Amino acid sequence: MSQSRITIRLGQSSQYQDILQFLASNTYLYQHLEWLSIEELLNQHQFHVGIDDDDIVCVLSISKENTQFAWVRLAAHNFTDSIDVMKVLWNRVKHILQQQDICCVCALSTNKWSETLLNSWGYTATGEIVALRREHKSTPNVTQSLAKIREATYDDLSEITSVDNVVFKDMWQCSSQMLKLALHKAQYATVAVMNNSCIGYLLATIDTNVLFIARLAVSPEYQRQGIGRALIVNMLNCYQDAKYTTIEVVTQNDNYASISLYQSLDFQLIGQIATLWTYNFN
Numbered sequence: 650m651s652q653s654r655i656t657i658r659l660g661q662s663s664q665y666q667d668i669l670q671f672l673a674s675n676t677y678l679y680q681h682l683e684w685l686s687i688e689e690l691l692n693q694h695q696f697h698v699g700i701d702d703d704d705i706v707c708v709l710s711i712s713k714e715n716t717q718f719a720w721v722r723l724a725a726h727n728f729t730d731s732i733d734v735m736k737v738l739w740n741r742v743k744h745i746l747q748q749q750d751i752c753c754v755c756a757l758s759t760n761k762w763s764e765t766l767l768n769s770w771g772y773t774a775t776g777e778i779v780a781l782r783r784e785h786k787s788t789p790n791v792t793q794s795l796a797k798i799r800e801a802t803y804d805d806l807s808e809i810t811s812v813d814n815v816v817f818k819d820m821w822q823c824s825s826q827m828l829k830l831a832l833h834k835a836q837y838a839t840v841a842v843m844n845n846s847c848i849g850y851l852l853a854t855i856d857t858n859v860l861f862i863a864r865l866a867v868s869p870e871y872q873r874q875g876i877g878r879a880l881i882v883n884m885l886n887c888y889q890d891a892k893y894t895t896i897e898v899v900t901q902n903d904n905y906a907s908i909s910l911y912q913s914l915d916f917q918l919i920g921q922i923a924t925l926w927t928y929n930f931n
Contacts, residue, residue, distance in 0.1 A: 721756035776925035781916040794879040796841035808847035
């Protein structure tokens with residue numbers, strides 16, 4: 650496949666079905682670990698396609714949340730010399746990102762192909778994502794907390810977003826739109842409330858009989874007061890008699906406070922599941 654034959658175009662909604670068919674039969678596919686399905690991603694985020702003789706041969710979606718950071722959300726190709734052609738696609742999208750004042754692009758690699766791809770684009774491996782797992786049926790004791798734990802509602806979205814954006818570093822923050830989608834998709838969602846204000850929240854999903862803690866945050870001024878622990882134990886109590894006895898969570902390998910909290914609740918560190926890659930424009 651000659652690079653000169655590839656035409657790069659901005660994806661259009663009229664192409665969705667052709668792109669979905671292309672992705673369904675694709676053996677080289679990267680999808681960001683997030684709440685969006687591929688269909689939702691195509692509807693909500695800008696993407697580019699590589700066209701050869703009217704056929705889609707590669708797809709790339711890189712978009713930002715509400716900061717100067719962007720994430721590689723989708724990448725796919727269907728031929729052997731893909732790395733070179735995907736580099737053409739990346740160079741086009743990179744130019745657009747620069748015009749949008751993006752300072753850094755991030756990605757999580759989970760296999761050899763995605764690592765090779767990101768390395769060829771000039772990304773640098775800058776961190777590791779690790780997983781922890783809990784398989785105990787017993788529920789640990791909770792440290793007395795002054796916060797009230799209750800079910801989260803859409804009325805809490807503004808405060809949840811505020812907590813999220815002050816707790817997480819820019820690259821890990823979620824937009825209000827993404828958190829609204831997360832609330833919609835979460836099988837379990839609670840907030841910690843103190844003085845009628847949301848000071849923390851927890852979102853969890855269920856997949857193949859595994860309960861997955863997708864998001865947990867407590868406002869900095871209320872951390873180390875047992876509130877994060879209370880949110881987790883409340884969830885464990887909720888599913889105490891359910892079939893979902895395995896619970897998993899992921900975090901950065903250098904987030905020692907998070908790892909320590911989960912280990913105190915009988916979660917076991919099971920190892921690295923992804924590598925964080927970054928590309929800095931400055």
